[in-house]
């Protein structure tokens with residue numbers, strides 16, 4: 001159900017742009033209106049999500065830990081699995097964000113021979129996720145050539161490095177091939193591992209199909225149905241300088257690519273893709289575990305009016321004794337009356 005729905009949604013988008021531009025001539029709508037709406041939704045959505053996270057009170061240290069916490073000097077401290085200082089936490093975050101360290105530690109377990117539990121090496125998910133994210137980054141950086149004039153040196157450098165195989169004309173980018181392979185792996189994994197498929201929802205499939213469609217339409221634009229890149233650059237520069245123009249003669253395939261990219265941007269803040277920002281605001285990751293080193297006082301504490309049991313009993317002791325209820329302090333004997 002989730003798969004069919006997500007596939008249908010992506011195909012719907014492709015058809016909408018293809019016929020919207022090709023048959024109905026809605027160039028301005030797909031070339032200007034939709035990208036602007038997408039960017040506004042992206043920016044407002046990201047700011048909204050970040051502010052919402054930032055407003056959640058985190059009065060105590062709640063990092064997830066996966067190793068020995070700082071203790072006596074002769075006990076080995078797992079610095080980056082259980083950081084106790086800000087520096088160690090920064091290193092832990094950097095390892096997580098740049099190398100996906102927690103995913104690297106992933107293991108697979110299986111029952112074998114009926115009752116024996118086996119932990120197995122499982123790094124493919126980590127490898128595919130890392131490859132996918134880094135290729136995505138490189139592709140985005142390469143796309144800066146459409147939005148900058150002159151094109152910065154690092155964009156040209158990355159382009160040269162990425163196309164160093166010099167296969168085909170125009171040259172094949174390594175990141176394009178790896179990006180498509182990695183997303184395909186992520187999709188296939190979701191489909192063929194029963195436990196993963198069972199917990200997969202449309203919101204898991206949709207971004208994967210969307211990203212794959214973006215890559216395929218981009219690749220088609222570059223290698224198969226070529227478009228005039230000078231005109232694409234005029235459109236892109238017009239968008240970012242707020243003087244939008246849509247030059248005549250850009251092929252429909254480009255507008256399909258642009259609509260899919262716009263959908264990705266508009267959808268991003270409201271989806272699981274927002275983990276890109278969430279990781280930095282995650283108190284289970286960005287805090288040192290120094291609960292036993294420093295006393296953390298909840299800054300939101302306010303004086304609470306309390307009524308202790310002793311006060312309660314003082315109040316009701318006579319009535320409790322009368323009713324035969326046990327009391328902690330006996331009733332004081334009344335002093336003998338003066339004769």
Ligand code: HEM
Pocket residue numbers: 136139140142143146173176179214215216217218219221222223227229232236254257258261264
């Ligand atoms: C999430 C953002 C985007 C992704 C993931 C993406 C992905 C891709 C990929 C994988 C390719 C294949 C060739 C290459 O890697 O250069 C491509 C090509 C292309 N993309 Fe994108 N793209 C994105 C955004 C955009 C935007 C905003 C534009 C609008 C200017 C655009 C315009 C193009 C064009 C014109 C090509 C053909 C490039 C050529 O012929 O050299 N893309 N895209």
